[in-house]
Amino acid sequence: MAYSKEVVDRFESVLANPNAHGVGRFDPKDPNIATGVVGAPACGDVMKLDLKMNGDTIEDVKFKTYGCGSAIASSTLFVELLRGRTIEQAKQIKDKEIAEALELPPIKLHCSVLAEEGIKRAIENWDEKSKHRRHNQTNS
Numbered sequence: 001m002a003y004s005k006e007v008v009d010r011f012e013s014v015l016a017n018p019n020a021h022g023v024g025r026f027d028p029k030d031p032n033i034a035t036g037v038v039g040a041p042a043c044g045d046v047m048k049l050d051l052k053m054n055g056d057t058i059e060d061v062k063f064k065t066y067g068c069g070s071a072i073a074s075s076t077l078f079v080e081l082l083r084g085r086t087i088e089q090a091k092q093i094k095d096k097e098i099a100e101a102l103e104l105p106p107i108k109l110h111c112s113v114l115a116e117e118g119i120k121r122a123i124e125n126w127d128e129k130s131k132h133r134r135h136n137q138t139n140s
């Protein structure tokens with residue numbers, strides 16, 4: 001199975017310049033950071049996604065993906081799509097869009113699903129933190 005040109009280009013670009021693609025993590029102690037960690041049951045690969053929030057807006061994104069070229073290419077595309085979006089807008093981004101843009105074959109569809117799951121977990125994490133913050137504000 002050959003990777004599409006888009007996957008290969010993105011993968012090579014990440015290797016050449018990881019910072020430009022958001023590879024890494026934010027300070028986990030920063031209260032404005034939401035994190036999602038997911039594993040792909042199909043292959044055992046793992047993705048960690050950090051959202052840097054400014055109110056309801058995703059100001060910046062970083063990721064670490066221990067996975068195949070498709071998973072890394074999917075991660076970079078999600079990072080680009082998430083920056084500057086609100087949480088509600090981020091929820092609308094689906095793995096199918098990513099799979100189509102990267103021309104992923106059926107056997108690699110779980111790689112883009114991994115990235116979508118990472119976003120869902122990070123958003124859940126942000127919702128929990130926001131609830132906790134509101135709870136603390138009303139009880140102080």
Ligand code: FES
Nearest residue numbers: 043045068071111
């Ligand atoms: Fe595991 Fe692609 S093969 S994420």
